[in-house]
Amino acid sequence: MDPFRFQVEARAGRARVGRLFTPHGAVETPxxxxxxxxxxxxxxxxxxxxxxxxxxxxxxxxxxxxxxxxxxxxxxxxxxxxxxxxxxxxxxxxxxxxxxxxxxxxxxxxxxxxxxxxxxxxxxxxxxxxxxxxxxxxxxxxxxxxxxxxxxxxxxxxxxxxxxxxxxxxxxxxxxxxxxxxxxxxxxxxxxxxxxxxxxxxxxxxxxxxxxxxxxxxxxxxxxxxxxxxxxxxxxxxxxxxxxxxxxxxxxxxxxxxxxxxxxxxVYPTRTGRFGSALVPEGRLNLKNARFLEDRRPLEEGCDCYTCQTFGRAYLAHLVRAGEMLGGILLSLHNLRHLHRLTEAARQAIREGRYGDFAREFARRRFGREVPPWFREALAAGGHG
Amino acid sequence: MDPFRFQVEARAGRARVGRLFTPHGAVETPxxxxxxxxxxxxxxxxxxxxxxxxxxxxxxxxxxxxxxxxxxxxxxxxxxxxxxxxxxxxxxxxxxxxxxxxxxxxxxxxxxxxxxxxxxxxxxxxxxxxxxxxxxxxxxxxxxxxxxxxxxxxxxxxxxxxxxxxxxxxxxxxxxxxxxxxxxxxxxxxxxxxxxxxxxxxxxxxxxxxxxxxxxxxxxxxxxxxxxxxxxxxxxxxxxxxxxxxxxxxxxxxxxxxxxxxxxxxVYPTRTGRFGSALVPEGRLNLKNARFLEDRRPLEEGCDCYTCQTFGRAYLAHLVRAGEMLGGILLSLHNLRHLHRLTEAARQAIREGRYGDFAREFARRRFGREVPPWFREALAAGGHG
Known part of the structure; x- marks a missing residue:
């Protein structure tokens, strides 16, 4: 059997969930x-x-x-x-x-x-x-x-x-x-x-x-x-x-x-994390902003990463301001988890045949009422219009 | 009951094992x-x-x-x-x-x-x-x-x-x-x-x-x-x-x-770790030294820390040379574990009434034949002569 075989397991429009085999384990795509x-x-x-x-x-x-x-x-x-x-x-x-x-x-x-x-x-x-x-x-x-x-x-x-x-x-x-x-x-x-x-x-x-x-x-x-x-x-x-x-x-x-x-x-999620920014559904939080200094909430409500489960924004903002290594580390960890959760949610939406709903809900939080044309057009072309 | 009571649980000479209670849990000393x-x-x-x-x-x-x-x-x-x-x-x-x-x-x-x-x-x-x-x-x-x-x-x-x-x-x-x-x-x-x-x-x-x-x-x-x-x-x-x-x-x-x-x-274990050095029973390894670049062994044989269980010296030496944050992190983790293992071994030796043997074995690896007088004198004064 091909050690690198790729199986498409589900589709929604042109989006697909796949499984890619490698000599060091199989991985799920996207x-x-x-x-x-x-x-x-x-x-x-x-x-x-x-x-x-x-x-x-x-x-x-x-x-x-x-x-x-x-x-x-x-x-x-x-x-x-x-x-x-x-x-x-x-x-x-x-x-x-x-x-x-x-x-x-x-x-x-x-x-x-x-x-x-x-x-x-x-x-x-x-x-x-x-x-x-x-x-x-x-x-x-x-x-x-x-x-x-x-x-x-x-x-x-x-x-x-x-x-x-x-x-x-x-x-x-x-x-x-x-x-x-x-x-x-x-x-x-x-x-x-x-x-x-x-x-x-x-x-x-x-x-x-x-x-x-x-x-x-x-x-x-x-x-x-x-x-x-x-x-x-x-x-x-x-x-x-x-x-x-x-x-x-x-x-x-x-x-x-x-x-x-x-x-x-x-490199974006880790680099922007080291520079003090966190990815959230609405875009990006710049932890250098003074408004986070007394904010006890996690970076992202509902995120299961160690950073969000353990620390509030105020502590992370303190670490970033103080130039503590741990700030960039914890933000990098969250940002990567944010992207992994995004692909996990996408896979689930594809399996359930509702990628369009998933993408529109994403756009609602990310863009509000100003969904950019390129995003709409990509969705429409993907069969999620 | 005193929330900060301290119980001496074992002694060997003047060395002792204790338990210190605090509102956030009891800890073992040393x-x-x-x-x-x-x-x-x-x-x-x-x-x-x-x-x-x-x-x-x-x-x-x-x-x-x-x-x-x-x-x-x-x-x-x-x-x-x-x-x-x-x-x-x-x-x-x-x-x-x-x-x-x-x-x-x-x-x-x-x-x-x-x-x-x-x-x-x-x-x-x-x-x-x-x-x-x-x-x-x-x-x-x-x-x-x-x-x-x-x-x-x-x-x-x-x-x-x-x-x-x-x-x-x-x-x-x-x-x-x-x-x-x-x-x-x-x-x-x-x-x-x-x-x-x-x-x-x-x-x-x-x-x-x-x-x-x-x-x-x-x-x-x-x-x-x-x-x-x-x-x-x-x-x-x-x-x-x-x-x-x-x-x-x-x-x-x-x-x-x-x-x-x-x-x-x-700050010594973490600072020296960030500067590229690892604590080992014989003293300190400077990972910037070229001799580690092809050394697959863990930092310290028998150490149970994540660093020693996962990486060889060659990789750590690479990280230190490349200025990768992870180098200082992994060395800091090991160095702290090294000191924690040292106090854990000391506690066990005290409980077993053999602190002198423990300290002499430590000195044999750390100093070889040149045990400094201050170390000998401290041991003798502690009743471990």
Whole structure:
């Protein structure tokens, strides 16, 4: 039996509940993956992630390539032996961070040469090298090496880039040797419908165990982003998981789940938590605001996370003001649980055939009377109108 | 029945196992109190402190006086309602931090005027004000307002200071109104045996529920410190808990427990953890050292803490090098558990009448063949020779 089989278990419109099998356990989709940039989700112990219902952790090939280095991680038993999280891992290809963090020196057909942001040394990353690194790290789900062009980019650049990304996908697949890892392809094409369509159709010709929608959430308008998500999930095969990379705002999850996206990741919940903000159904609470200093209520009524079950807003506001580490930790924990509860509620709504009601109730609390057009349109396109 | 009664349950030489009752539960002594400077033990959730066997948390009156302010903490239910730790709390008097952190402007018979290190405002702290603040915070164990003179101080200063501290103790007691808090007196006297004796004898005349040995671990030689501890525990009543303030190095705990000290606190285990060091029976591992980068062993063989049960040194060394918050968190957790295990093992050894063997085995691993004279002498004086 395929160790990475994906079963769609329920549908509502284009939204679906799925089960993705991996060598380190089966997970339920739609799901949100916390990001452990350098091999740890900042400030959170694996046992706490498990307790809040995290299922898959993502870590960045770029960061682990620089430090501690892939061969060291391999020698220490791969990510599963090294980092204390025994469930499935996903590694990205390193391409995105090379372009956003490294000082990129050259990109050509062969790959990318960049300067480490840590010590300035020059490092070459190619499809072959990215896969070799990801095989050393040993995640369950690995990503093809791709280029994620900035927004906006000229159409000619997008086109040349997506063609190269397709050639890099072919090289990534050829370089892959481990049968216990599933390689996902990444469709690009920016916000150009024709290029997005071409990239997606060419990518699915490789018949991969999963597909990512890449190159979005990089600054484009929401309308453009969701037009691309809508197009993508129409083209992608029903029987493979779809992963919308870098997306983690609750309203984006609800719109994208409605269109049939299964996997998400983003640093947003943990980063905004470290900066003192809490995700709630109405949006975001900035705990630096003086109005929380005497507020005994939990961050979110009805939330079952340790933070909400144990502390009031006043204490959390005190920790944030005092610069105490525990503030960012407790907010990160809540924010991740908030997204996990959102996907859990979405799964239940899909199973019960009422995703539209779920999404409208979400929108009522999140947006009040001002539901943005892109959100309505995504829901309508997903069959939840 | 006295809500703060203290029962000595077992003895070995001068070492003892005790049970101290408080309105928020009974605790076993000897014990080490983690320090939650500004109302949180840096980076650690109360549930994790509970899991490693923490029994009493200490927090600093000085810090909470400045932020969020005692009236706010009172309105939020006191420390027990505010900060998520449901067991006993201890607050210090604020005096020590005024002198070490604040810009002290004046000390006189009335009290201390200092400038906040946060915003520069002038604040007066007197015995009456310290007790009022500690009553608002609502810890189970509170401390008399004292002066802790620096080391070295001229004998004349020490003498005048200890006499004033005795008058401040009397005023602290008069100011106290809450029956559900126990006020401990603090003996001073520096390292002058005659002054230390006088301060201790005058302090115990107040017949208090507990006594602290103050003014030590401020830079004096170990010989001088333990001569004072030895003298103090000889003079202090057998039926009251003795608290050696600011002491948290394992070897100091073993020597002091042997002399009959019951309570300890120190930022050392958490601070050194945040700086990348782990306490082990042989001393301290600096995880920044390159030799740990490929070391799969736990920090301490046989340790039952989450850190040791889950991660190898290589991962922790990676986190420390990468500046990941989780490194300091996991090391702090281990270091506190290390001290808790040390006091647990000491209690068992006392109950079994073999504290000398316990301390010699500790010294063998900690010091090898070079057991320092102060340690031997403390053991001999404690009746474990």
């Amino acid at each position: 799901l949100f993956m916390p990001v452990g940039t350098a091999g740890s989700v900042k400030g959170l112990m694996p046992k706490d992630l498990e307790a809040i219902g995290s299922q898959v952790l993502l870590t960045n090939t770029y960061h682990l390539l620089l430090r501690p280095g892939p061969e060291r991680v391999r020698a220490l038993g791969g990510l599963h032996g090294f980092a204390g999280w025994k469930g499935p891992w996903l590694t990205d290809s390193g391409g995105f961070q090379v372009m956003s963090l490294g000082h990129m020196r050259r990109i050509d057909e062969e790959g990318v040469v960049f300067q480490s942001h840590l010590d300035g040394r020059l490092i070459k990353l190619t499809p072959e090298r990215s896969i070799a690194v990801q095989e050393a790290l040993g995640a369950d789900l690995i990503m093809a090496f791709d280029e994620c062009p900035p927004y906006p980019s000229p159409r000619e650049y997008l086109e040349a880039s997506l063609e190269r990304t397709l050639r890099w996908l072919e090289r990534s697949l050829k370089a892959k040797t481990r049968p216990d890892q599933a390689l996902f392809g990444i469709a690009q094409g920016g916000t150009d419908p024709e290029l997005r369509r071409r990239s997606t159709l060419e990518t699915i010709r490789f018949d991969l165990p999963g597909y990512a929608i890449g190159g979005l959430a990089v600054g484009e308008p929401k309308e453009a982003m969701f037009a691309m998500v809508e197009l993508s999930t129409r083209l992608l095969p029903e029987d493979r998981p779809r992963y919308l990379m870098g997306v983690g705002h609750p309203e984006d999850l609800v719109a994208a789940m409605g269109l049939g996206v299964d996997l998400f990741d983003c | 014990l080490f109190m983690p320090v939650g400077t500004a109302g949180s033990v840096k980076g650690l959730m109360p549930k994790d402190l509970e899991a490693i066997g923490s029994q009493v948390l200490l927090t600093n009156t000085y810090h909470l006086l400045l932020r969020p302010g005692p009236e706010r903490v009172r309105a939020l239910g006191g420390l027990h309602g505010f900060a998520g730790w449901k067991g006993p709390w201890l607050t210090d008097s604020g005096g020590f931090q005024v002198m070490s952190l604040g810009h002290m402007r004046r000390i006189d018979e009335e009290g201390v005027v200092f400038q906040s290190h946060l915003d520069g405002r002038l604040i007066k702290l007197t015995p009456e004000r310290s007790i009022a603040v500690q009553e608002a915070l609502g810890a189970d164990l509170i401390m008399a307002f004292d002066e802790c003179p620096p080391y070295p101080s001229p004998r004349e200063y020490l003498e005048a200071s200890l006499e004033r501290t005795l008058r401040w103790l009397e005023r602290s007691l008069k100011a106290k109104t809450r029956p559900d808090q126990a006020l401990f007196g603090i003996a001073q006297g520096g390292t002058d045996p005659e002054l230390r004796r006088r301060s201790t004898l005058e302090t115990i005349r107040f017949d208090l529920p507990g006594y602290a040995i103050g003014g030590l671990a401020v830079g004096e030689p170990k010989e001088a410190m333990f001569a004072m501890v030895e003298l103090s525990t000889r003079l202090l009543p057998e039926d009251r808990p003795r608290y050696l303030m600011g002491v948290g190095h394992p070897e100091d705990l073993v020597a002091a427990m042997g002399l009959g000290v019951d309570l300890f606190d120190c």
